[in-house]
Amino acid sequence: MKKSRLLNSEISYEIAKIGHTDHITVCDAGLPIPNEVKRIDLAIEGGIPGFIAVLEPILSEMQVEEIILAQEIKEKNPEMLEKIMESFRKSGMDPKITWVSHEEFKKITNKSKAIVRTGECSPYSNVILKSGVVF
Template sequence: MLRRVMLKSGIFNPHVLDLVARVRHTNTLVISDWAFPFWPEIETVDISLTHGIPTVLDVLNVLAPNFQIGKIWQAEEFSKVNDAATIARFDSAFAAIEGAAVTKLPHVDFKKLVPGAIGLIRTGDATPYGNIILESV
C-alpha cells in the first residue's frame, strides 16, 4: 500500500520548493517586496498575502537552513531610508548566514542583476529597498 507523506516542516509552498530546487552553484534568487517590478525574463512566485506578510526576512529565514548562500546583494539606498531597528534586523539576519558576503550597490545596478536570476519570490514586505539577491555557493 502506498503511504502518502506530508511535509511537517520547512517550505510548504510547492512553487517555492520547485523554484529553489532548480538553484545550482552560483545561481541567484531574488526575494522582493510587494512593489518590485515584474520581470518577464524570470519566473516569479508570488507569496504575498497582505501588506507586510510575509516579509523578505521571513522568506530568507526559512530558506537559509537549506540553501547554501555565498553572497547577498542589497541596494545601498536601503541604509539611507530605513530606521536603525530595520537595518539591524537585516544585518542580524545576514550575519546569521555563515560565510555569506554582503554587497551593497546602487539600486539601479541591483536591478541589472535581476534578469540573470533563476527566479524571484515576491513577498508582502513594504520595507523600502528591502529586496535582496542571494547567490548559491
C-alpha cells in the first residue's frame, strides 16, 4: 500500500507524469472543465470533499513553483485565499503568485494536464499549480 498521504491513484499518476512548468488545476464544484482536459472528479455533494482537504494532500506530493489565482478571490472569498496561503506555508513552499481575471483563469485551464474537481461550493476556490523541480 502507498505510504504517502495522497492515496488517490489518478492524482498520484498525473503528478508523476508532469514535468517542470506543467500544471494541474484544483477547482471548486462550479468551474467549467474543458472536454479535452483530463477530469478527476472527486465531488460527492456540496462541500464534500472540501477544497483544502484535496489541496493539502496534493501539495504533499507535488513541488509547486508558481500558482495562478483569479484576482476575484481577494474580494469575493478572502477566507479561502487565506486558507490556500496557509496550506502553502504548512507545506514549506513559497510559490510565485500570478493573479489573473477569472475569465483568463478559465482559459489557462485548457493547458492543464488534469483538473481535480472538489465538492467546494464557495466562490473562486480554484488554483492552478505549476510544477517546479526538486533539484
